[in-house]
Amino acid sequence: MGSSLTPPPSLLHHHHHNHHFTRRTLLLSTTTTTLSLPSFPSLSSTTPTITDRFFIDFSLCPNATNPARTLGDTFSTLCSDSTLLGRVILGLYGNLVPITVSNFKSMCLSSNSNSNHSSSYKNTLVHKIFPGQYFLAGRQGRPDKGEVRPPNELARNIETVDPNAFVLTHSRPGVVSLSLSENDDDEEIKLDPGYRNVEFLITTGPGPCPQLDNKNIVFGTVLEGLDVITAIASIPTYKPSERIRQLNDLADFFGDGRAQNARTTWNKPLTTVYISGCGELKVAKPSLPPSLP
Template sequence: MKTLSILISILLAMLNPQGKEKEKEVVVIETKFGNIVIELFEDVAPKHSENFKKLAREGFYNGTTFHRVIPGFVIQGGDPLSKDNDRSNDGRGGPGYTLPAEIKMPHKKGFVGAARQPDSVNPEKRSNGSQFYICLDDLPHLDNNYTVFGRVIEGMDVVEKIAQVPRDKRDNPIEKVEMKKVYVKKIKVK
């Protein structure tokens, strides 16, 4: 009987692991200023979260740049056309597909959203398949218009450094801010 009680206790502990750590996937962006770690909102933006991880795993973002930097607003990147030296087309590329809108979250400082074409040519508010931005402040005027799919959990100081780089009249950094490597990593969470 004592053995049965121990087995039941073990089974109950396994079913209700209070305080146990779980693993969660995050996306890490390596830059010359340091790393940015992004937690994904997989429950509210599953398609965008999965797509972001898929592109990171494929190495799609490696060598792309933060091609649009506007202090107090956003830093934007993820365009494969930003890998070359022709800056005139930065911000126009993607993986060749769009994603359906998953507009459910507000735009808070450090939140990550999906770039998209304007309503005049994109009334469904479909997101670019790869371009994303990181909010440098709370941006309520963007709420209900763009899909937010993650947040910076480490490296907001890196984001702030990128926001301060000198840029041209198109808000493109004078010196490229490259995403050297972007990858998925498992971290432990409670």
């Protein structure tokens, strides 16, 4: 049973704003016409506490982009000789955003099965790193490319259109958040009624990321392993030149579909870093609150 730790006061911030509805809202409203939103507890009556502890192991893979790979090679076989970067322990706020946390837990726990790992975070990439800000993992797509294919039974996350789910801010390093606005997933995939957003981000510091607030759902915090997060943030990434950016913007303006495809390589780590393991940590006796940065 997880401990009940209260996050730092800097994480809590009450927003009085009008929630901006997006195409994600339209998708939910058009595909779930009979669905009514439940009453979520507000922070005025419920303080978010850590209800679950999960770990994620991050590793470096030297052969993921090997040009000699064959059709029979899977991501797991290509990375059989990977180097462990380290383990990160997360505390999750299951009382504040229960659906978001439940889906994240499902994506981690399914990696412990003996079947293939196509429906879990295990053997999937950290696909974008924004230095001094955050990194992204869990992109939906093809498992053979180190991407995630969520299981069909994963719950539809109606918290993505509930304002109470967006009250926590990206105020410091180590904030764990469901990525709703910062990803490069294909729009056709997002508008599929079977789409389940499981992509997440972790802020790397050194400062806050206010541009992520009110757009992505904070559902946890790094309890241990912030040094691993910093190590990931320091991995060099592909940075397009200003001329390439301008040409891409022009192509996008004229509706050239190749523009978005090209952007998928921007901020991509030049060294492959991936999730080599993940799962739950059972805590028999709650410990003292950790000293968080």
